[in-house]
Amino acid sequence: MYAVIKTGGKQYRVAANDKILIEKLEGEAGDQVQFTDVLLLAKEGNVEVGAPLVAGATVVGEIEKQARGPRLIIFKKRRRKHYRRRNGHRQDLTSVTITEILTGGAKPAAKAKAAKPAAVKAEAPKAEAAAAHHGALATGDDISLIGGIGPKIYTALTNMGITSFAQIAAWTPEDVTRIEGEIKQKGRVAREEWIEQAKELMAGKPPRAKTDKARA
Numbered sequence: 680m681y682a683v684i685k686t687g688g689k690q691y692r693v694a695a696n697d698k699i700l701i702e703k704l705e706g707e708a709g710d711q712v713q714f715t716d717v718l719l720l721a722k723e724g725n726v727e728v729g730a731p732l733v734a735g736a737t738v739v740g741e742i743e744k745q746a747r748g749p750r751l752i753i754f755k756k757r758r759r760k761h762y763r764r765r766n767g768h769r770q771d772l773t774s775v776t777i778t779e780i781l782t783g784g785a786k787p788a789a790k791a792k793a794a795k796p797a798a799v800k801a802e803a804p805k806a807e808a809a810a811a812h813h814g815a816l817a818t819g820d821d822i823s824l825i826g827g828i829g830p831k832i833y834t835a836l837t838n839m840g841i842t843s844f845a846q847i848a849a850w851t852p853e854d855v856t857r858i859e860g861e862i863k864q865k866g867r868v869a870r871e872e873w874i875e876q877a878k879e880l881m882a883g884k885p886p887r888a889k890t891d892k893a894r895a
Contacts, residue, residue, distance in 0.1 A: 680721065680780055682720050682721070682733075682780050684716055685714075685716040686704075687701055687702025695780060696776070696777065698743065698777075699740075699775055700746065701773055702772065704742065706773075707745075708742055708744050709741065711739065711741055712741070714737065715736075715737055718732065720736050722782070736782050737780075738781075740777045743775060745772075745773055746771075750768070752766075752767055754766075820880070822836060822843070825844075827867065832864070839861060844880045845881065848874055848877040850873075850874055
């Protein structure tokens with residue numbers, strides 16, 4: 680079974696599971712699209728030609744991705760007129776997978792949209808960092824007041840059980856080497872003077888960074 684549809688000023692012969700590249704349609708990957716401009720329908724050897732459209736026929740597809748066509752160069756020149764123009768163009772296209780061909784006015788089943796994994800991935804580190812921050816404050820100092828300890832490093836340190844200024848102030852060279860290996864930041868402890876900052880905060884001095892001073 681196949682059909683001939685019209686979209687974007689062009690005609691396409693399609694069947695179930697076919698992939699076609701057509702003029703851009705609005706939507707995201709996974710969205711369902713319907714083509715109601717069906718010009719011809721062939722089923723079990725019988726061919727029905729529309730006048731101009733086949734009544735009750737619908738072709739259903741699913742957007743696979745939004746794409747762009749090859750780069751085209753448009754060059755114009757007028758002899759003896761000192762006129763030259765060179766422009767490029769790439770057509771916006773949509774890749775669609777045909778899922779079914781419906782007849783007799785049948786309607787496609789509604790498709791539930793899946794949750795966007797990118798949004799979940801983006802929110803997960805923030806939630807993890809917030810949970811680690813609150814848990815550490817309940818049992819120790821706010822080590823994020825030390826300049827150079829951002830959210831990612833803060834989470835890594837608290838996961839290693841480092842939650843107080845006293846722990847950082849007591850680090851030995853071997854501890855520094857091990858911890859820098861864990862956070863993959865070689866030389867950072869000495870460069871940003873984490874141990875010295877921890878000792879200053881233990882002595883009641885304000886944080887070095889201006890933003891940390893305002894927050895404290």
